[in-house]
Structure formats: structure tokens, C-alpha cells
Amino acid sequence: MAPMISIQSVTKVYQSSRGEVTSLDDVSLDVDRGEFVTLVGPSGCGKSTMLNLVAGLLEPTSGRILVDGAPVAGPGPDRGVIFQQYALFPWLTARKNVEFGLRLQGLNKRERRERAQHYLELVGLGRFGSALPKELSGGMKQRCAIARAYAVNPSLLLMDEPFGALDALTRVQMQDDLLATWQQERRTVLFITHDVDEAVYLAGRVVVMSPHPGRISDIVDVPLPYPRTEDMRLSPQFAQIRGRVWRGVHHPSATSTLRGDGA
Numbered sequence: 001m002a003p004m005i006s007i008q009s010v011t012k013v014y015q016s017s018r019g020e021v022t023s024l025d026d027v028s029l030d031v032d033r034g035e036f037v038t039l040v041g042p043s044g045c046g047k048s049t050m051l052n053l054v055a056g057l058l059e060p061t062s063g064r065i066l067v068d069g070a071p072v073a074g075p076g077p078d079r080g081v082i083f084q085q086y087a088l089f090p091w092l093t094a095r096k097n098v099e100f101g102l103r104l105q106g107l108n109k110r111e112r113r114e115r116a117q118h119y120l121e122l123v124g125l126g127r128f129g130s131a132l133p134k135e136l137s138g139g140m141k142q143r144c145a146i147a148r149a150y151a152v153n154p155s156l157l158l159m160d161e162p163f164g165a166l167d168a169l170t171r172v173q174m175q176d177d178l179l180a181t182w183q184q185e186r187r188t189v190l191f192i193t194h195d196v197d198e199a200v201y202l203a204g205r206v207v208v209m210s211p212h213p214g215r216i217s218d219i220v221d222v223p224l225p226y227p228r229t230e231d232m233r234l235s236p237q238f239a240q241i242r243g244r245v246w247r248g249v250h251h252p253s254a255t256s257t258l259r260g261d262g263a
């Protein structure tokens with residue numbers, strides 16, 4: 001079966017006031033259907049650029065990107081995008097926020113309401129449908145954004161630092177909640193984070209990137225089963241994987257030398 005995402009020799013050069021910036025340099029990556037892949041790397045290594053290219057919000061300078069076998073030509077309902085800022089409509093209740101994208105799908109009022117309620121319950125907001133965003137905590141707002149993205153039934157979820165604005169405890173809780181949602185209704189997830197722990201805890205595969213120009217410096221399998229648990233997070237195996245990713249993020253040249261491929 002074709003991979004869900006196929007990034008093929010993609011280069012992205014931005015024209016800026018400082019001249020040309022090569023944000024991604026000949027990057028290739030395949031992501032299988034139902035996989036949870038995290039992208040981690042220092043600021044400026046091209047993570048957001050890669051996600052925005054897959055989302056169809058940017059076009060590559062060269063190379064191509066296929067989603068479900070078809071070239072990406074702009075954004076589409078098959079790809080749900082979740083950013084760090086909650087991007088909820090402040091004047092709409094949580095339920096209406098989730099229902100919003102469903103109007104475009106031609107569902108009638110009752111169907112929209114049922115679907116919204118299902119996804120609010122899935123993310124633990126079943127009793128908060130009538131709350132306005134300002135009445136929700138940061139974590140709840142982000143859960144609402146996840147429910148909204150799931151509700152339109154995309155085959156692919158693209159998440160750009162979705163938990164970056166949350167405190168550490170809420171963040172850990174949100175990781176478990178996201179994984180529980182993902183296990184119930186499995187979608188392909190591409191998830192950007194700066195946090196090495198988060199990258200390893202969530203993913204089946206961690207893609208490590210290095211900057212100037214943005215490249216993939218390492219791909220690390222995480223052979224821990226789902227559901228992930230606190231015991232796993234504290235296990236020696238986790239520490240070992242985390243160590244490799246950490247070195248890749250903080251000492252990129254050492255990783256590529258170790259691998260002997262100069263990637």
C-alpha cells in the first residue's frame with residue numbers, strides 16, 4: 001500500500017530581505033497509514049515548513065509531496081491542522097466550534113450536533129459543549145481544537161507544537177489524552193515538538209532534524225507498545241531512546257558522524 005505521506009527530495013527556499021534561506025534541503029520521508037510520527041529539532045530546522053508543505057499551505061521549491069498517493073495541491077479536508085495557538089472562534093461555544101467544519105460537509109443540524117458531541121466526549125469535554133473558549137483552560141481549549149480537527153474525519157492530522165503553550169503537568173496529561181484518542185480512532189499523525197521527551201513518548205518513529213539547511217539527521221524507532229504508560233516513560237529503554245534523540249537534537253554533527261552518512 002502507498003504510504004500516507006510521501007515527501008520526495010523536497011527543497012524549500014524562502015526569499016527574504018536577508019537573501020535566500022534554504023529551509024529544507026533535499027528532504028525525503030515516507031509515513032505509513034496510521035503511524036504516529038514526531039518531528040523534533042532545534043529552532044529553524046524546518047519543522048514547520050515541512051508540516052506546512054504537507055498541509056498544502058506552502059509549495060516546495062523542488063521535489064514533490066504525495067498524500068494518500070496524490071500530489072498535494074493546496075489545503076484539503078483530508079488534512080486537519082492543529083497549531084500551538086488554539087485558533088478557536090472566541091464567540092462560538094465549544095460545540096459550535098467543533099460543528100463549524102461540519103457545515104461545509106453538508107451534514108444536517110442533528111448530525112452535526114451528534115458528531116460534535118461524540119468528539120467532545122472523546123476528548124473529555126462532553127459536559128463543556130456550551131462553554132465559550134474563554135471559560136476553558138488552555139488544555140481544554142486545545143482538546144476542543146483536537147475534537148474539531150477529528151470531527152471532520154481527516155485521514156491525516158498535522159500538529160505544530162500543539163502543547164507548546166501548556167504547563168508541564170497539563171502537557172503530560174494531554175499526551176495521554178491524545179494517544180487515547182488516537183488509539184480509538186486511528187489517524188496518521190505528524191506532530192512537531194521541541195520537547196525530546198514528548199517526541200519519544202508519543203511516537204512510533206521520531207524524525208530528528210538539523211538546521212542550516214534543514215535536513216533529517218536521524219530517524220529513531222520507538223519499539224514501545226501502546227498504550228504508553230508512566231512506567232515506560234521511566235524505563236531504561238525509554239532513557240536509551242531519549243538519549244539518542246537528545247544527542248541528535250543537541251549535537252547534530254556528532255550524530256551524523258556516528259552514522260557515517262553525513263546526513
Ligand SMILES: Nc1ncnc2c1ncn2[C@@H]1O[C@H](COP(=O)(O)OP(=O)(O)OP(=O)(O)O)[C@@H](O)[C@H]1O
Nearest residue numbers: 014015016021023042043044045046047048049050
Ligand atoms: N516566510 C519565511 N521567509 C523567510 N524565511 C523563512 C520563512 N519561514 C521560515 N523561514 C526560515 O526557514 C527556516 C526554517 O523555519 P521553520 O519555521 O520551518 O523552522 P522550525 O524548525 O519550525 O522552527 P521553530 O521550531 O522555531 O518554529 C528558518 O531559518 C526560518 O528563518
